[in-house]
Amino acid sequence: MDFVVPIIISFLITALAIPPTILLAKKFKLLDNPKTRPHPAHTQTRVVSRAGGLPVFLGIIVAILLFTPIEKTIIGIMIGLIVLLIVGLLDDKYQNLSPYLRLASQFIAAGAVVASGVGIKFITNPLGGIIHFDTSPQMILLAQFLTLIWIVWVMNMINWSKGVDGQMPGIITVSAMILGLLSLKLNLFPDLTQINVVKLSFITAGSSLALLIFNWHPAKIFPGFSGSTILGLMIAVLAILSGGKLATAGLVLLIPAIDFAYTFFRRVFSGKSPVWGDKGHLHHKLLGQGLSHQQIALFYILGSVILGAAALSLSSKGKLFAASIVGAVILGGILWLNFFGQYSKRRAPNNG
DSSP, X not given: OTTHHHHHHHHHHHHHHHHHHHHHHHHTTOEEOTTTSOOTTOOOOOOEEOOTHHHHHHHHHHHHHHHSOOOXXXXXXXXXXXXXXXXXXXXXXXXXXXXXXXXXXXXXXXXXXXXXXXXXXXXXXTTSSEEESOSSHHHHHHHHHHHHHHHHHHHHHHHTTOSSTTHHHHHHHHHHXXXXXXXXXXXXXXXXXXXXXXXXXXXXXXHHHHHHHHXXXXXXXXXXXXXXXXXHHHHHHHHHHTTSOHHHHHHHTHHHHHHHHHHHHHHXXXXXXTTSOOSOSHHHHHHHTTOOHHHHHHHHHHHHHHHHHHHHXXXXXXHHHHHHHHHHHHHHHHHHHHHHGGGSOOOOTTOO
C-alpha cells in the first residue's frame, strides 16, 4: 500500500494539471505549429499545445514532497528538475533556443544531481566480479564523471524518442515500473533507501502514464523538451539508485538506445552536428513504411515490456548476451530501413 498511493497521487496530479496546462499553452502561445516552427523532424501538421513538462513536473514534485524524506539527494533531483522545466518552457515559448543551450542545461541539471551525492558506486562485470569506484579519490572522480555522462546521455536518448504520439511516455512508464519492481525485488529486508527508490520509480511511472493518456494519438499535448528531459533525468537517476542497475535500464531502453547511437554517429560521419534534428530516426523510418503513430508507439512499449521482463529475470551475463543479440537485430533493422526501406513499404490495395 505504501507504493500504491504515490503512483495514484502522481498520476492524478499530472492528469488534472494537463487540461489547464493546455489552455495556458494556447493563451501564452506555447504551441507546436509546423507553419511557424518548421523542423525536419515534424511528423504531423496539427497545431498542438506544448509545455507537457509542467504537469509532469507538478505530479513528480508534489508526490516526492508528500511521500519521500527531503534529504540531500532529493534536493539535488528537484533542483535538476527545476532547471529542465525553466529551459523547457522557454524553448516551448520561443521555439528557437540553441540545441547547445539545451545541452548545457542538461549538464547543469545532471551536475546538481551529482553534487547531491548521486553517483555510480560500482558496476557488475558481466564476465565476473564487481568494479568498485569508491576505492580512491581518482576512482570517485571518474565515477562522478561517468554519472554525469550517463544522466545526460539518457536524457538525450529519451528526448530523441518522442517523435510520434505516445512513444516517449510509453517507454518511460514501462522503464520506471521495471526499475521500481527491481528495487522492490532487492528490498528483501527493511531498507529505507530502496523503499524510497521504489516510491520514486512508481511516482515517475504514474506521472508518465497520465501524460501517455493525453499524448496518445492524436495527441492533445506534447511533452516538449522539459517533459522528455525531466522523465529522462528520473530514469537515469533511478537506474543508479536502484543498486547501480545501469545494465537493467540499458536493456529496457535498448530500442531507443540503439536508435540514438546510430543517429548520433550517422550525423557525425555525414559531417553534421549530432544535436541538430533530422528525419532519420527509427520512428521516422517506420512512419515511412506506412505504420501509424499508434502502431509505432505500441512497438516501442511492447519492446520495452519484453526487454524489461528479461532484465528482471536474467543475470548480468544473461543481460549482456540478450542485449548483444537483440541490439544486433535492432541495428540490422535500422540499417535495412535506411538503405532498403523502399522495397518493404506498404502499398495501397489494387495498385499492382
